[in-house]
Amino acid sequence: MRVALLAESFLPHMNGVTGSVLHVLRHLAAQGHETLVIAPRAGEFTADLHGARTELLRSVPLPSYPDVRVVFARAARLTAILREFRPDVVHLASPFVLGWQGLAAADALRIPAVAVYQTDVIAYAEKYGMPQASALVGRHVSRLHRRATLTLAPSTASLHQLEGLGVDRLRRWGRGVDTERFGPERRSDAWRARVAPGQTVVGYVGRLAPEKQVADLAALAGIEGTRLVVVGDGPARPGLEAALPDAVFTGHLSGSALAEALASFDVFVHPGESETFGQTIQEALASGVPVVATGVGGPLDLVRSSVDGWLYRPGDLRDLRARVADLAGDDGKRRAFGAAARESVRDRTWDAVCRRLVEHYDEARMLRPIDDALVQRGATRPAMPATATGQPRPWGRYVALGDSLTEGLCDASRMPPGQYRGWADRLAQLLAHARDEREPFRYANLAVRSRRVEHVLHEQLPRALALRPDLVSVLIGANDLVGRRADPVRLAAALEQGIATLRAAGIDVLLVTPFLPRRRAARIFARRFAVYASELRRIAAATGAILLDLDALPAIGDLDLWADDKVHLRSRGHRFLAYRAAEALGVPDAEALAGLDAALHADDDPMPVGSWLGRDALPWVWRRLRGRTAGDGLLPKHDDYSEIGGRGDVRERSRVS
Structure with missing residues (x-):
């Protein structure tokens, strides 16, 4: 199979979108698929792209966040690139600007497009002080994902959000975790002695930006025997260093350095309320570290409250403090939660997740010609059966x-x-x-x-x-x-x-x-x-x-x-x-x-x-x-109720009761 991946952000800027694209490239290469990456050009990098071709396009930095770059590529240019590569499917990673143009190009060539929802840009518009733009952004997200052949969302909360926007053709597709890189064995006494000697480490890992709500961690100040450690970088770092004067800021970490830091935490805390998934939460669980996260969005699918962590009431910082204090003060509970955390991600490998992704590609390839034929007949495209969650109604x-x-x-x-x-x-x-x-x-x-x-x-x-x-x-x-x-x-x-x-x-x-x-x-x-x-x-x-x-x-x-x-x-x-x-x-x-x-x-x-x-x-x-x-002359075979018992036996009833 030939897969073209269009990513709104890419190397050298590392975030959840970039990380997942790299994992997908590795898996597709291992399975013998050919890949092309179309993404913003943002600087030099040396990462292994596993044989993928690249088309890196001219981009401009977002004024309020220079690490995020925007590509204004014409659909005609993307159409020419895709026509030359001849992909079987187009993978849109967190599509918004480049993704919209990519959809237009895929439609022109009648190529199935799989849109992967990874960023809650509606919530981001509000966090960045643009509430008046959130309705406009919501309409754009709705149009984009309704136009895609198939949309993959990472969590139950994001599925519900997209359903509320009128998006159909939804499938749940989570994220894998590297259980070889992230594990309890990475815990380092030397790292702990250097960063927070003799203290219980409460840590956060992620981008330092307003939508992550890292400033909420000020509520943890003064919890006895603890030290807050913040791993990551971003435009909000100067303000956060002022707001969290007792915290240790390590800057951006990756690879083995990140794995060592995560495993060396005693408690992982994640306050963001606009997470579609929460990859760093999953990496903390793989590291055997109990998690305290807000009870909304992606964390709802990852954290089992009172089993491997706590979910606190969104916006309730006193509850956040109480949950962290509960774990910080109880070594036995932390060990029990940590063991359950590691076990919870045992089967969430990237290989398993990417195998499922290829199945979604096949599904989209099946649906695209059906869609095209129905449009020619003046009909709307078919609706995929919903992904069932939980028990059927009684x-x-x-x-x-x-x-x-x-x-x-x-x-x-x-x-x-x-x-x-x-x-x-x-x-x-x-x-x-x-x-x-x-x-x-x-x-x-x-x-x-x-x-x-x-x-x-x-x-x-x-x-x-x-x-x-x-x-x-x-x-x-x-x-x-x-x-x-x-x-x-x-x-x-x-x-x-x-x-x-x-x-x-x-x-x-x-x-x-x-x-x-x-x-x-x-x-x-x-x-x-x-x-x-x-x-x-x-x-x-x-x-x-x-x-x-x-x-x-x-x-x-x-x-x-x-x-x-x-x-x-x-x-x-x-x-x-x-x-x-x-x-x-x-x-x-x-x-x-x-x-x-x-x-x-x-x-x-x-x-x-x-x-x-x-x-x-x-x-x-x-x-x-x-x-x-x-x-003519026939009666229904079951005009009245028949009873089906627990073992499937059927008994006719003579009346309705």
Whole structure:
């Protein structure tokens, strides 16, 4: 793979963005990938770039912070550079100015772009006394990341921040830590004797700039037996030296000198409230040093309060002082917290993190041609399934609405003759097993083959409301869209009323976009399906429905997931759809369960009898000519609730309770 990395800052200025780019270069080189770095030219450096080509562009220093440089490169120049390199993906490291132009160049060449969110520039605008600019900055950040093929954010807090700005296509991608460089064995009695003889060392490492709030550490003055040590440099250093007269300022440290200093701390403290991640926190944990950090932003994912450190209330400097004093005065607690700290980062190596990054690159490469095709059809790009965090909601009553796909037609796996399972039945089992409650899970399936949107609205929806569920799935529209005069926009508008009715009743809705097999004959309907899916994305955003956007999962079109009748899913396809729905609903370990399920069912579909023409095509044509459908006279297979117990056993119920 060929990867072009555009970085807003680069060597010789060392910060979190530069450090992560260097680690990514090392990993990509080790895996045999070719790389190009496009970044500001800021001076000479001797660091190993692991074979990467470089295009260092003329830049100007930021007046208030000369170490930060801004590139004003034209998109045409970047387009020419990228065209010559021919990358498979463009990696935008903390994009803002250069990153925006890089996006324009990637779009011109139709190259997927992965934007890595690393700097909370909105908070920085406020910290630097420009609150009036923060709204403008926020709009720019929103536009930039919505335009990227995929956005990677390092923490739960940054994911929520970007979601609040309307950014879609979010994935969580943290930072690795060098556990060989940073470790408890680096602790140096000689360093401690030189810097703070006989004292408990409370240390900070990071850039000395207003947004880091290092001045808050004045609250630690006078804690008995302690010495504050500040490692780092930046524009705020002169003021901080005046505000913290008893502190030791070491200046910037790197490499083994930084590792020695960190391991020699007794307590690491980090007061910044605008951290998207907090790499130095992770390095302190790797060094076996307990951490006291503010309870907001990136530290929330790194520090386990009362296990390997403390999170104090943001802005509460008395709480900060109390937490530091607690650890400074208790050797045993520091040792216990330190051991837990080291253990917490054992699996966060840069190799593991960068392997995950390459997977995100592959995901973006898959999505870019889909996006381009949908734009040509007048539709919006598909929404990636959300990254599930925590347990799913404790749903206890689930009702499925739809047509033959939700009824389960052609999924005869381990079923008596003439009966079908289907993705919704499988999803109900997964939701039942994910519950902690002792009460059984209740499930109804009102779907009937050949049904259209109007049937769902006038037949299935009233029955669903009478069942008083807390979750309803809706997969409908395919039978309408293959009609002669189908209008996908009007069709979606009608369905929207039904979704709004369910949401107004306090019911969660899983809205699934219809899909097509990857067959030449299906292409004549592709634009209708794309526009309809685009409208469903709008409806999900407007109503708060949970969207399973199958345009973002092109594997659903693979022919080995489709039955021999060429219009329904086989058992393998129903399993695929069920587990993707489970992921969208936050079922833990859905992907791993899907792999296990697939291994147990190599091919359990019975062979069909007869030819496709006589078995499927001609009966369909005959029904159409007579104005009939395959669902005429059929009732839903689960018109009332069935109970699914803790072991997956299903019992029919005769009434709603």
